[in-house]
Amino acid sequence: MRVILCDPHLVFAEALAAMLRKRGCDAEVTTSPASALRAAAAGADVCVMDISFPGEDGVEGTRRILAAAPDVKIFVLTARTDPDAVRAAIDAGATGIASKQRGVRELIEAIERVADGETYCDPTLSEEPSENGGRYGERFLADFLTSRERQVLEYLVEGANTRRIARSMGITFATARTHVQAVLTKLGVHSRLEAAAFAVRNGIVPPRRERGA
Incomplete structure (x- = not known):
């Protein structure tokens, strides 16, 4: 190197x-x-x-x-x-x-x-x-997320599981799981719930009710 x-x-x-x-x-x-x-x-x-x-x-x-x-x-x-x-x-x-x-x-x-x-x-x-x-x-940790990973983060805020994420994004289960893990790693959190809380707390993804869900 x-x-x-x-x-x-x-x-x-x-x-x-x-x-x-x-x-x-x-x-x-x-x-x-x-x-x-x-x-x-x-x-x-x-x-x-x-x-x-x-x-x-x-x-x-x-x-x-x-x-x-x-x-x-x-x-x-x-x-x-x-x-x-x-x-x-x-x-x-x-x-x-x-x-x-x-x-x-x-x-x-x-x-x-x-x-x-x-x-x-x-x-x-x-x-x-x-x-x-x-x-x-x-x-600014969120700046490291790709557009796909940001989309996954939005689904995590909605409480979606990996299967639903895969279906909604038109990708395989394995690919969705990889994206979820990448989001957790880049944000420095250990669970989907932590990732969702992170996104809402920092204004990256608004709470579900604010998006009319």
């Missing part, structure tokens, strides 16, 4: 790179979005990107990297936890985001998950309340 680490704090980036190399990764350190863009364009699996740089915008850098190298996964690693910054990173195309306060082992495991095509959202980013009574870290 080839990893580009783009961070204005060189000591931090080099320490993380050293740990990645011990795991057999090819890790390259850069200190600006512009240099990360050049490195990623030459070939990389993951770019670990901060979003705060002196005189540069890591979010815009993320967009440029994905435009030049769409197969590269962007993992945002930042000290910022304000909702606007987190939301901007997700909107720019990041498929993983974590706080720099996480342990190195946790960060490396999260980076590897993103490299394998999974999404990752640091649960510590979901502690600050949002305006609608949910939590901004919770709410």
Whole structure:
């Protein structure tokens, strides 16, 4: 796995790179979005990107990297936890985001998950309340859902079982079950009921009565 680490704090980036190399990764350190863009364009699996740089915008850098190298996964690693910054990173195309306060082992495991095509959202980013009574870290987890998975989430709010979901969506039972599990995993919940409560609490899917069901 080839990893580009783009961070204005060189000591931090080099320490993380050293740990990645011990795991057999090819890790390259850069200190600006512009240099990360050049490195990623030459070939990389993951770019670990901060979003705060002196005189540069890591979010815009993320967009440029994905435009030049769409197969590269962007993992945002930042000290910022304000909702606007987190939301901007997700909107720019990041498929993983974590706080720099996480342990190195946790960060490396999260980076590897993103490299394998999974999404990752640091649960510590979901502690600050949002305006609608949910939590901004919770709410942006839903941004990782595909359109199909959002549709499944709507059925879960209605209380539909897997068989009904499959029939309503015109898919096989096995496919419906896979979608349900993907929803639970991405939202970080353990049951259909938790998923439904999550969706309603964060305004992702309105309660059944509000949809005229």
